[in-house]
Amino acid sequence: MTDNPASEAPAVDGQVRTITDLARIAGVSAGTVSRALAGKSLVNAKTRERIQALARAHGFQLNQMASNLRRQKTGVVGVAIPLGHDRRQQISDAFFMTLLGHLADELTERGYDLMLRRVIPDRDEDWLDRFIGSGMIDGVIVIGQSDQFERIEEVADGYLPMVVWGNHQEGQRHCVVGTDNRLGGKLAAERLIAAGATRLAFVGDTGPIEFAARFAGASDVARRLGVPIRALETHLSADRTADEINRHLDSCGAEFDGIFAATDTLAVACLKALRERGIAVPEAMKLVGFDDLPLASQTMPPLTTIRQDIAAGARGLVDLLMRRLAGEETESLVLPPQLVIRMSA
Template sequence: MGPRLTIDDQSEPSGKVRTLADLAKIAGVSAGTVSRALAGKELVNKTTRDRIQLLARQHGFRPNQMASNLRTQRTGVIRVVIPLGHDRRQHISDPFFMTLLGHLADELTECGYELLLSRVIPDQDPDWLERMTNSGMSDGTIVIGQSDQFDTIERVAQDYTPLVAWGNYRKGQAHCAVGSDNRLGGRLAAEKLVASGARKIAFFGDTAGIEIASRLEGARKVAEIVHLPTHLAVDEMDADIASNLDSMDPAIDGILAASDLIAMACMRQLRERGIDVPGDIQVIGFDDIPAASQMSPPLTTIKQDIAVGAAAMVDILKRRLAGEKTGSVVMPPRLIERGTTRIG
């Protein structure tokens, strides 16, 4: 354990220090040194930095954050926006959104940022991203999901650099994206179903979104897939799935769902019809949200490392705010085998 830092301070008690200049006078340094020390800048040596920070605590001094932001032309806020283009009925309460938002909030808070959350319906607000990035209300923007807004994000990214999107990566795209290799994820899921004995596979999901379309494309590299369109919105999902199951080819013995939420809804509907999972039909989800392992049986799924992705998005955004050029990050998905598929 290092030496204990003590200060013999005979100055007036807390309440007298109102400005950086007041604290600088007590510390015997310049106001600029105090400012850098309180910001944790390494330009000030650690001993001086610790001494100034301790003095600030003893005197109850808190820098005026608004004034600091005005000087640096920063807001200290990062906007996180969820565009619901291909399914406007989807909710922020979707477990995938909530999981990713939780990790983003943790990462941003650790970096000293506030989070401003927005949900937009693009067909009601075609210039949604231009409006948000030009508002002056945030230092940077994180977009969760490209939905059917790839071209919009591309256009804005040409001139607005502190922008990172969770989603799919296309070679040569302008905007920076962090996400899983969705084609690979779809391929891994289809390979598992085929290896476990499935002979006819159905894909449940709305492929208007680029990420989900890529998952179906990857699966079709492995097997012939029957696509059964399914809304992502919770209030219509069960009805869509019920209708699809009732009219589905009885030869189908494997279901690849575009998300864990859709997979769970499939399992509920199958159970109501007395269809055994995985005995009669095997089911695989996508995302590995926390609830996936709590199902009965536990859900086999394709894992996106959401925590790692959130950390990468915040790190890239910080680097872009500092003027650094960055590329996209494509994370490899992993098959998590549980109880809804058979041993292949």
Template sequence: MDKSRGGPNGTGTPETAVEVRTLADLARVAGVSAGTVSRALAGKSLVNIETRERIQVLARQYGFRPNQIASKLRSGRTGVIGVVIPLGPATGQPISDPFFMAILGHLADELTGSGYDIMLSRAIPDGTPDWLERITGSGMVDGVLLIGQSDQCAIIEQVAARYRPRRLGQPGQGPAPHHRGHGQRTGRTARGGASDRLRARRLAFVGDTAGVEIATRLKGARAAAQAAGLTIDHIPADLADERMRSQIGAALIASGADYDGIVAASDVIAMATLHVLHEAGRKVPGDIQLVGFDDLPMAGLTSPR
């Protein structure tokens, strides 16, 4: 092979110190056009298999890596999906929350399996109405998935109105089909078989209702309690773990309240409540019945489950 072309020697390494940084450089080494090199590295069948394999071998030998950013700019696609967790009033809730981690794990499996990368953003709106537009209009992502609505429904609907509708899950609270929850009402289940086994007579719902999801769960719990001829008190609980336990302890233990049934707005709150009750010597379900929401895998590891 002509050494002036920088061809490989018998050891499989370049004989001359040819610098290959761009598609044009590799094209000169291979003796083809830059377009052919681009198609060959992308594995396109437009390039015959022998030429394609030869170019790919040369790329490896010269340590050439295509500029992915430039390629994506040309195609108008980033190959990235943004996963955004909007935190309105619950700014202390960490991404390491088991609820977020469970969803992120499934999303990562599906998206990466479909050839996408993930860009994760923990968005704290802080009163700025363009927080979502800065993400959707950044040019850095091909699409955005939001985990939870927080108290940002109006802004989410405003931004979503500019896109083609996508109906996901069960119908949510808003009139437009751009974003959907997964069915927050607890009333239907509680009015079924669960109400037949209910021994509790003084009930409390534990959770901060600033976000639409938990507010809707409280609405369902109240409907179920009313159907059973009962009322249910509301105990706010911060989603930041260090504050959550002290609030639950103050409401359930320090106050001397005699609740015998607790509806927790999430499994994370239910697990924190279980811990507080255990430390206070209250038995679940012997002294007090407890139910959570979300069906997290971690909830199956507590005792009782």
């Protein structure tokens, strides 16, 4: 085996027309090729030089790549949902379906179709590189950072038309649209304590960045007001949620009288488990959710929750993506959360 570019197998028809063709020949991801041809230091020098040599050997120049990217329009926006933190979670989750509905409406208004991918990152480390280098989409919206923050940061360095629904952190490089999750967590804890709760539990997985920020905000308030709070790890995959909540209530339910659920979906599951145990809400247990999904006002009792404006978020995602497709650098958009008081707290 040699590292001579001329000895590499050619593309299917003998020509290299796209980044994907060159990536196949080089044996790397499309994202690596893109960054190597752009001279990005994220690709080590040996790999970068090898890819650039292959490009020259096949007559594929950086300016040719840029020209192709400018000219080729598919009329399709990719939407990726990475589930590295909980690979058993389903896209049928009420939050995903609500956001996807609004995104489909917004993209249709702009003349775009939507291509959806549910991603399990530990099965495909280059999931994002392959998606953007597939030639099938003009840009990508990523729903949730999951445990993929660094991967998204790396891709953002060499790929402009990408916007992410998630949590914004100072100094991050990828463009985000999302709610101020930490402030939302503060509002939730303040409401529980104002309603009379004296010992709090956070029901959710503190691994994902958004949920971690919600728990951190609630913890800020609990610490300031001298109220104990504990995190009870609970996943959003349908086959685990109910069992985990039941286990929490059975093992330590007497230790708290206020629950902050990381999502409305988890709050609804808590309501069911509490009702089965004859624990009255809000008399014996206060409960606050997060999202203000349509189902929040239909529970018994109706759910007090933290509203994130999902429709405005979808508009923001599409607007920023369109601007980035036109070559514009954009800032992140952080939406304010709103406390919606109903009857559960």
